[in-house]
Amino acid sequence: MEIADFRHNPEKIALLTDSCADLNEKHRKNKPIFVVPLKIRGGQREFSDGVDIFAEDIYRFQEQGEVLYTSLPDWECVKKTLDCIAQMGFEKVIAVHLSSGLSGTYNLVRLYAQERKDLDMQVFDSLSGSLGIGSMLLQAWEDIRGGMSWDELTKHRIPFLIENTCPFFSIDTLEYLQKGGRIGKITALAGTMLNIKPLIGFSEDGQLISVAKVRGRKAVQPKLIELLQIKQVENKRYNIAIANGGAPKEMAELAKKIRDEFPEAKHFWEGEMDATLSTYIGSGVLGACIQFLD
Template sequence: MPKCNLIIDSCCDLPPQVVDREGIYLLKFPYILDGQTFEDDLFQSVSAPEFYDAMRKGAEPSTSQISMPVIIDAFNAAVDSGIPTVYLAFTSGMSGSYDVAMLVYEQVRAAHPDFELYVVDTRLASVAEGLFVYEAVNQREKGLSAAELASWAEEARCFINEEFMVEDLEALRRGGRIPGSVAVAGSALDVKPLLNIDADGKLALVGVARGRKKGIKQLAEYFQKNAADNGPSRYVAIGHADCPKDAQRLKDALLKVDENIMFLECNIGPVIGSHVGPGMLAVVFWGRDKRENLSVADRIARRVKGGN
């Protein structure tokens, strides 16, 4: 039997059946579409085609962070359960929800000093967060304690590698995730931008592709270059924002690299989808240590602060 429970959030973009199990509590990010507020329930109430068709027709959904009362309720429920709990939070590099969670965490610890509660900044988002959460669930079911799972997560998050292609940068610009000048340049060049999530959990533009076909090829090449042979699983997560045919093309390209891959296919959820738009395509896998890309100054700064 698992020794701990997990709190996760909907920005992991996992299929609902993967996380719908006892001992896993899902925090749902809110989003606003056509003036109405919804909860991101992993496309159980609104389908992916419905959501992205609305964007194609001109809808501009917006998002907000998880509110403090929602996090308070989740943490109090954990305390009431009496079972040690770990919250794997959406990256602090793209949302203030982690900071809110830490404020609530301090309140809970003050009121219940003997209760084991851990909050981990995954520094990951969307399908990258999803593959990480997927393995965390496996580690929990192998019998890790809450303390062991939190320690595992602090290190393992650095080995999730991801790259994703978006149709254009307009949605990211509108949401304030990238500078307007970058979006304008991308549109002027008529290219498909390639992005990843850096070691600090922030978006980074890492390349461009001349068309989606070449973009899919570059995603497969990124996997071939960076995948690890000794990761915790052979699963590769494929995420797409209502472009299943391209997702299949990416799978076919990856199988030419490694025929033993097992796939975890995910829909890009409405919260992430609000910022990337329809057509996003992602590949995520266990690979190299992201911290290898940090500068010497960054490494020294982290050591001084006691980080990793």
């Protein structure tokens, strides 16, 4: 087991999340970000999100009419991940997990953290998902590299990022949310036949909530940009993140438009939706997020 490089991390802080953070290997490269995968079941098989099943596989199963179910990371996987973190020389862990309004992952890790005596752990409910969580972890690493202390991070910075990270994403169909029982506070639109596309965000308690609706896919990108503009505050520093689920060409178009509209972004991150989230929202998804830094 390699020892981590602590030149920019003197307090030996690791970051832990789950596969719903949508942080692939490229995002995590040279960063102490560790991921525990959620589980996905289809037929007689069980998969680990981001390990042996990916969003593209989910879309294929859905096209074939396969019914999929998700479940929490297993206890042993959490243990092994934290064992690895400790063996690499880390002494402290900041864990940020999928919204408790959607999953029990946060509570699972929180309970397990209480049993660890070799690691100082602080576990946070992101009240978010996908590119929202990913943005929090990427910014937290920037803050660690910038010299922010453990106390500042855990008492102030992470809670601030949770409160000030605002993701939105479009859904091409509500079919899978309804089937999976994750419809939450989203109104089941009777206008699906009229090509109505809902745009989704997160409520204060971390449940999915409908924030807007448009007619047709062409209206999705302008509405996402409008939602970011509404959130934007003058003289506030911010990051931008975008993601897609089975819509890479449209995301490329959206990326150009958002870069032009938000040229002052400190960071601009791009990603792809995870398999777990794709189980409930299907393909054809676009997401955009603004995160305030002060």
